[in-house]
Each structure stands twice: as C-alpha cells, then as structure tokens.
Amino acid sequence: MRREGQIRIPSGCAIAAVISKDGNKMTGEKIIASMKPMHDRSNGLGGGFAGYGIYPEYKDFYALHLFFDSRAVRKECEAFLKEYFEIVRSEIIPTRKIPAITDEPIIWRYFVAPLHSMLTNLQLDEAELVAQTVMKINTGMDGAYVFSSGKNMGTFKAVGFPEDVGVFYRLDEYEGYSWTAHGRYPTNTPGWWGGAHPFTLLDYSVVHNGEISSYDANRRFIEMFGYKCTLQTDTEVITYIMDYLVRRQGLTLTEAANVVAAPFWSTIERSPDPEYRARCAYLRTVFPSLLITGPFSIVLGFTGGIMALNDRLKLRSMVAGEKDDRVYIASEEAAIRVMEPDAERIWAPAGGEPVIVHVKEGAY
Amino acid sequence: MIIQAAGLDHQALNAALRQSVEDCRIEDCCGQRFIAAGMKDKDITITGIPGNALGAYLNGASLTVCSNAQDAVGDTMNDGRIVIHGNVGDAAGYAMRGGRIYVKGNAGYRAGIHMKAYKDKVPVMVIGGHTGSFLGEYQAGGIIIVLNLNTPQERIVSNFPCTGMHGGKMFLRSECRDILFPDQVTARPANAEDLEELRPYVTEFCALFDYEAEAVLAGPYTVVVPDSNNPYHQMYVAN
Numbered sequence: 299m300r301r302e303g304q305i306r307i308p309s310g311c312a313i314a315a316v317i318s319k320d321g322n323k324m325t326g327e328k329i330i331a332s333m334k335p336m337h338d339r340s341n342g343l344g345g346g347f348a349g350y351g352i353y354p355e356y357k358d359f360y361a362l363h364l365f366f367d368s369r370a371v372r373k374e375c376e377a378f379l380k381e382y383f384e385i386v387r388s389e390i391i392p393t394r395k396i397p398a399i400t401d402e403p404i405i406w407r408y409f410v411a412p413l414h415s416m417l418t419n420l421q422l423d424e425a426e427l428v429a430q431t432v433m434k435i436n437t438g439m440d441g442a443y444v445f446s447s448g449k450n451m452g453t454f455k456a457v458g459f460p461e462d463v464g465v466f467y468r469l470d471e472y473e474g475y476s477w478t479a480h481g482r483y484p485t486n487t488p489g490w491w492g493g494a495h496p497f498t499l500l501d502y503s504v505v506h507n508g509e510i511s512s513y514d515a516n517r518r519f520i521e522m523f524g525y526k527c528t529l530q531t532d533t534e535v536i537t538y539i540m541d542y543l544v545r546r547q548g549l550t551l552t553e554a555a556n557v558v559a560a561p562f563w564s565t566i567e568r569s570p571d572p573e574y575r576a577r578c579a580y581l582r583t584v585f586p587s588l589l590i591t592g593p594f595s596i597v598l599g600f601t602g603g604i605m606a607l608n609d610r611l612k613l614r615s616m617v618a619g620e621k622d623d624r625v626y627i628a629s630e631e632a633a634i635r636v637m638e639p640d641a642e643r644i645w646a647p648a649g650g651e652p653v654i655v656h657v658k659e660g661a662y
Numbered sequence: 663m664i665i666q667a668a669g670l671d672h673q674a675l676n677a678a679l680r681q682s683v684e685d686c687r688i689e690d691c692c693g694q695r696f697i698a699a700g701m702k703d704k705d706i707t708i709t710g711i712p713g714n715a716l717g718a719y720l721n722g723a724s725l726t727v728c729s730n731a732q733d734a735v736g737d738t739m740n741d742g743r744i745v746i747h748g749n750v751g752d753a754a755g756y757a758m759r760g761g762r763i764y765v766k767g768n769a770g771y772r773a774g775i776h777m778k779a780y781k782d783k784v785p786v787m788v789i790g791g792h793t794g795s796f797l798g799e800y801q802a803g804g805i806i807i808v809l810n811l812n813t814p815q816e817r818i819v820s821n822f823p824c825t826g827m828h829g830g831k832m833f834l835r836s837e838c839r840d841i842l843f844p845d846q847v848t849a850r851p852a853n854a855e856d857l858e859e860l861r862p863y864v865t866e867f868c869a870l871f872d873y874e875a876e877a878v879l880a881g882p883y884t885v886v887v888p889d890s891n892n893p894y895h896q897m898y899v900a901n
Contacts, residue, residue: 335693335713338672565821568842612771612794615733615752630732631751632693632711644730646751646770648794648820 311483311507312336312629315597316637317476317604320623321661326469328637329477333460335632344482344494345463346455348503348599349474351662357450359386359409360428365491366404367441375442383410398462425500437526443492448501455494475662478599480505493529497537503599506533507629508614511592519587539588540598551605555652557581558590559610597627603656612649619644625655667691698723717744736763745870758785766871769793779803788867795820802829807863809835824886832886833860852883
C-alpha cells in the first residue's frame, strides 16, 4: 500500500476533548464513548487519542511512542537513540487483539532523558534535542516513525474507527487530566497508522477536522525553521506551526490563535478595542505566511491545558460545554452529552475565537 | 408511538419512523442524522439531541425538538414545520425552499444560506435569539426573521450578514447601527406594509414559545433587501 507522502487523494472528521480544571484524573473510557455518536464522521481509516498526565511515574522523562516495520529497524533506532539519550524504560505498548484492528506495526515506547554531555556538545536545550531527534527519525529512518514525544503525555493512534482504537490501546487502563480524540475520514491521503491524528511534537498534540487550503504556503515557511513535513497531511503542519509560535517564538496561545486564524482586516479596523487592533495588525504583518485558510476545527493539547479553535470563517462545526471542573469540546453536541448528559452552558465559539482552558497551577 | 433512540443508528431510527402510521415521539436521541428526511406527514417530537440534517428535504411533516439541534436543520426543506426549543448549529435552513423553521434560541453561522423561493413557495425562518456570521449568505428568496429576545446586549447578528444576498427579505429586530451590510443590499427601517407581512410569523413564533406578540412586534425592525436592479453588477466582470 502506498503511504502518506506518496499519494494525494482530494474531509469529514470528528474531534472531541475533555479537561478537568482541577486536574482530576479520568480514564479513557468517556472520551472513547464520545466518538460513538459521531461514528459516521469517520470512515475507519484512522482514529486516535492523546492523554495528558498519564505517566506520573515517569513524568520527568520524554515518552517516545514509535511504530516500527521490523525488529531490525527497532534495533537500529534504539542504537541511534542511545547516542543522545538515556533510555530508562523500553517496552511494547500493551494492546488488545480485536478483530476491528489489524495489520498493526510493532508499537513501542521508550522513556528517555537527554544525555547532558550531548546537550552541552550540541548547545541545545532538551526540548530542541528531542524535536530534532523526532525529525531525524521520521525523515531519515525508513520503517520507524515517532508518533508521540512529550513528557507525561502520550498519543495512541491506528487505522480503524476511533472507538475501536481506544479499546485496542486499552485506554480504560490509563488516567489523565485531559484527553483529546479524533475520528478520521481521510480525503487527501490514503490512511496509514502514522497519518492518524493526533499529530504531536513534544507535548503539543493536534486533532483536526477540516482541510486547510494554505498547506503549501504554511509548509514552505515552517520548513525554513527545521521542521520537515513528511506526510502531506495538513494537520502535521498545524502542529509544527503551534510549536514554532508558542515554544520557539514565545507567543501566548491567544496570539498564536490570532496568527493562524487572523481576523479579516475589515474586522480588525472596526474593532472598538485599540489593544486588539494593534495586536492583530502586528501579528498579521509579522506572520502572514502562517495564516491558515480553509476549513478547520482543532483542539491543541499541551501540558496543563487545551485550546480549541475554528477557522475564521467557521467552516467546520465545534461546540463546547461545561460541568463542574470539566470543560468539553466536540464536533457535535451529542458527543458532549455522551460524556456528560447534564453539561451546562453549551456554546458554539465563533470562528477564530480560541477557547483556552488551563488546569489550575500545581494540579498537574 | 414512542421510539427509544438509544442504541439505534440513523438508518434503524428512520426505518422505525417510516413504519409508524401514527405520530411519533423519539426519546433519548443522541446525534442520529437525517431524522424525518423527506417525510410528508406525521407529527414528530424529539427529546435528546438530534443529529445533523434534521428534517432534510422535509416535505410536510411537523417536527418539534425539546432541546438544542445540531447543524443543517431543515437542509433543502420543501414544506412542513420545524420547531426548536433550544439553539441550532450552523447552516440552519440551508437551501430551504418552503415551509417554516422556528428556533427559540440562537443560530450558528450561515443561517439561511442559499434560501430560495418560487411563486407560492416562500420559506420562512424565525430565530428568537441572535445569529452567527454570514446570516443569509447567498440568500435568493424567502424570509429570515431574527428577534434577539434573549440577550439584547449581544449584537443581533455577527459579521458579514447578507454576503451575496440577491433575493428574499430579512427582518432584524434592531436598529442595526452596529451592523455592517454589504453594498449590494439596502437596510432600512420597516414600514407599515413590512410589519403586516411580518405579523403572522411573529405571532406564530410567540404562540409556540409563549411570548407576548404585540410586544415583540413593537420592534424596532430593520428590513434588508437586495438592490434588485443588478445584484451581480461588476461582481465578476465589468458588465
């Protein structure tokens, strides 16, 4: 079968997320259930989840999740990793054999710490070394693919319907303070395990419903900064844009949202708020190549929070709801009602208006 | 007849609806799409959250939803009535060509997109709350009424209403001083004739959701209609 990057087929998708503002832990069961009423938004060619706070016993180590085609490439990859990292634990990611999920690659995880000597030699900080290592493996090592690389978080994805993918990865056995989920209906690429969502780099994960029409403009810009877009899927470039804007440029999430879903000039000019006008005009001028056009609704996961965002024209649906310490996001209200039948204040955020939720300090 | 929707997919649910010879009540709905698509008769009441494209191609049936509804309510509806006691998602009344939609709460983006009319087929959509951007986008016919009864501090419609509008009529219960309309439409205060046209729809809305009709009719209303002499003048080419 041809993989992502080798073919482009000219999306419907489903996204969902839940977060506890108090940092209370939830198993993956509810987020799996949320995908069931949205079954028809996917076509069985991809499903995935990201959980935050799921590895408390290894919270100081980067958790690398990898797909391998063969034992040989796993050995090769481990030898490469050992040049830069101390591997404190290495294991198969536990899965359930179920008829709905077949043809799985070798699925492995490593908890690693960058070697101090390497950081000093390369004059890199930890996060940058991990990011560069991910890029090196994903672009240079045939048959190996890193699909998760953050601390105290993990991504789990496969070809299949999301509700089956969650069962396959035994997400009922993990507990996290936030979860995001995706059901895939690939329209531009054939659907491969690595191409399922969420897309991650370090602790940033993105689930996305839509199809961005600015992909190549965004890709050309972001590749100038060491990112390599290998899969031709637009979600990958969104992940790298968020990493670039937030981690490397130090923008706030609201500023990053104003870059990728920039308001129209006419909207900026008509705003009564001078601070808003100045900020949006500045960001549109400095980062014009990172404006994402075309339909999208995304949930960005990161350590201690989530951000949900629609494109500025709101060409995809997205609703939010609340109950007690929980905030829920989904493509459809039905998905929120499955997670919390008594959800209150169901609302539809406007296009380009980010919904940012943080877990309170010290609770994650 | 009562249909328990829990555990049924949209095909099974719609099959049960079609088999019924009497009025139906669907309970515990959770995202099933296309409910009552194309149906001519029956009175259907729904509890829970109906899925996208509720009442698509509806052809005379009457639907009542006790809570919110999702996207594309009444997509390409031809006749009948849809009553929503909560909010609706995006693209309500998409390409609607007949019948009436009454929403107590707010509508999302693109309500009434591509609504059209032909001779005696005049679709009507009444929104009790406020609406998102692109209200009446490419509207070609029919009547859209927005009342903003619930949160008067909010703008009655968000950005870019009437983009591409070239037919039909819109009534907004506001002076619309803070609303920017495109060049190809005219927004003006409603006159006595307009208010008479509005009266039956507002009266029905108020009867459904228990509002005082005369108070709601008191306005003020802004009427928006396209400049019909040549709505596409120089839109695509210098003509």
